Amino acid sequence: MRTKIRHYSFLSDDAGERSVLAMIQRFLGGKKRRGDERTFRDVHSDKAPVIVIPGCDAPIPLTNELTEMLHDVASELLQGKSVTVISSSVELTTQDAADILGISRPTLIRVLESGAIPFHTVGRHRRVQLDDVLEYQHRHQEKARVALDELAADEDPLLTLENPLIR
Template sequence: MDTLQRDDRATVSVSPREIEQARNVREFLGDRESPPAVTVETDVDRHLTMPPELAALVLRLVDLVGRGCTVTIGSIPNEVTTTVAAGMLGISRPSLMKLVREGKIPAHKVGSHTRLHSKDVLAFRRAQLEHQSKAFDELRALEEELGLRD
């Protein structure tokens, strides 16, 4: 496993052996709605069971590694500037400010500066992606209905 650390971001690339090990773990666990308990043992008498949220994160990483993905881990502050939020959404800052004025994304003032909570920006992004996916599915259904699709 090679790790490239830069500021608050680490990129980890894994070996073929680690990919195979991750696939074996993923197969062993199968498809589950809730993550299984993950226990870490350091000594014979010393072990810790991870909280479910952390176990879900670790198992998500194992899943990605098992697929051969390069995993990049970074931190996002709880509160972001409008420039950072616009970058997270892939839109211009003026477009973001329009969404804020329209009340589509909550924001607040810190002095004279507008700030957004990262969780709100990520929730808006998720909703955007779901909306786009739904629109794409509707377009494909219309193509099939009109006989435009092979």
């Protein structure tokens, strides 16, 4: 059974809709930047975000994680970017996993066969867990970052400036 991944996009020219989304984004904007550990509740402790459900007696408070996620979704949508919502325990086809990693399916098959990402087969088809794909992506990005840091540390800026081939 193929997993359905839901994509959300907000591409409206309606100023009213954009205004509402911007208001939601500002309201939830306690966490301003990645690395800034302030949450909505830290900034607005007297105004904990809640969701009001018709027919329910009391508003339901949102967790910090859900508040931050909704803020990030609103921010991305306001910038015209697409947002994908998917459960982390989802089983993916090799094509879905390759799309997430930004590589071709044959390249992903080589990665799977090397043992870098665990997989199982359903009949003749390989399946992978989203958690495993995201873990591989994180490891791969971290490895690339370390390699670039080492490369940058090896370079002597004075030699680069004096190189006649680099101008």
